[in-house]
Amino acid sequence: MELIEAIILAVLAASTPLLIAATGELVTERSGVLNLGVEGMMIVGAACGFGGAWLTGSIFIGALFGIVAGTLMSLVFALMALGLAVNQVATGLALTILGVGLSGLIGAGFVGERITPAAHLYIPGLTDIPLIGRVLFGEDAFVYFSLALIVGIWWFLYRTRAGLILRACGDNHVSAHALGYPVLRIRTFAVMFGGGCAGLAGAYLPLAYTPFFIPGMTAGRGWIALALVVFSSWRPGRLVVGAYLFGAVTILQLHAQGWGVGIPSQLMSALPYLATVIVLVLLSRARTGGSTAPAALGTVFVPDR
């Protein structure tokens, strides 16, 4: 029983940064912009988030630093890809390379320092319930926030007028423009939201997961977040499933190794990625609800005034 609880806790912790970063990217892509710089924005968020928390002693301020840093990074992207209509794929990749270098520079002063990680919720009685107590009532604030965020985004995209306009920009920017919507401004906000989420997801790593900063500590999670958006076929509900599935396979393969299940560890390390590929194939074969990529995703839009 205790082991099951421990596994669920580890899965939630491993999935949360993926979920937050992927939520941001989902909104960005729904507006028609493909920002491949998630990894770069995450790692800068990690460096600034840790720096903020280390300087002020507050996890909350650290998280804010992470959000602001990610947003600033995304503004660089917005300036290039939206303002100057540069190729989005190239700009996104450049943003990642920039972020990795920049985070090393920002973080150089904090390497080797440690902080007290984010506190976990504790409600006497409720948190002590066996099996589900700590899972439901004993998480850190990031976990609850990530779930609130994705629910909020679902509501925004499908239940508000603003969400409808955002999706319209992603599906057909010419029509949206003709109807009088400021496509580039809306996309800029979406990119900024994606950047803020990526920054927060990055900050989660040094603030809650492993409370220290080391260059390169995101270790490819930004790319996984990007894959999750495709995996979810741009739907918030499936995104949650995908993020937790990915986290679960990651953690379970480690436990399987500890138990000595005779499967090669290399294969088990590849399982999460294999699962992604399989689900993608299944989704693309399904008649209804298959891939629903925003029609204008990744295309440059220059308003004709």
Next chain:
Amino acid sequence: MRKSLLALATGLLLAGSVSAASAADKLKVGFIYLGPVGDLGWTYQHELARQALVKELGDKIETTFLENVPEGPDAERSIEQLVRAGNKLIFTTSFGYMDPTLKVAKKYPNVHFEHATGYKRNPNMSTYSAKWYQGRYIQGLIAAKMSKSGVLGYIGSFPIPEVVSGINATILAAQTINPNIKVKIIWANTWFDPGKEADAAKALIDQGADVIMQHTDSPAAMQIASERGKFAFGQDSEMIKFGPKTQLTSILDTWGPYYIERVKAELAGTWKSEDTWGGLDSHMFAMAPYTNMPEDVKKIAEDAQAAITSGKLHPFKCPVIGQDGKEVECKGGANLDAGQILGMNFYVKGIDDKLPGK
């Protein structure tokens, strides 16, 4: 305004050429690093050694390093870049630089190369490595003494001989203290991913391990063990900062003396291609202070360290029994020989797990 800028630029150019001229009589030494110098582990220790080198011979040499150089064919470009910049002795500090280094070495016979942890050599390319399994043996003794559950947790990077020989040395040592000791092994299949290393440490502890050992590079596992009130060993570098009440000891890579020796040889014109595989006796690595353990355990560790240093104790003393229960052929007389240790691809008896790829 423009005039003064021009003057300034000319001045800078002059200054540049002057410093280049004075640098010409200095020996240029280059380094290729795998990670960032701030990785707190593998690369950081090489950087400390470079700094020691500069401190010792700074008036005679000029050093350059390139960090974050990916392993594989891409490394070739970086190594050649150092050659073209005039470096006469180049240290390439990771296993994956082996073939690129050899390729560049063959192209530039007048430049000398030093490759860490590899096995391919050339008249102008040496290799150097350390007998870390000696340190792992000491850790095995401590781990068996400190474990209450009798279960050790081991986080491996990749199932290569260096890591496998470390696991075997640990278990052979632990069995001398507790014949029934168990070890749970998790392969992270990465050298560096703090999140994954932390997850692996959590999984091991959740499955009952109470002493965590790692052969991956970040202090994440140490920090998790500290959070859960267990014990752990550092890796490559001093990690006690991440577990003041957790770290028992750590194997510290100390490349400094070797780098100084090789650069001195280069300066004296006596450098030649060699294969150096040093242990505790030649100070290729050191043990961090033995902390967080009772005096008697500390004594066992210190005695073992002294015995290994003097050559009285060999971690792979024959007979070594393999997992299949058969005795491993003893090629080195009283011990397994260097080739058997450097190419170790079997688990010893007492490890329940199966070696990946076997």
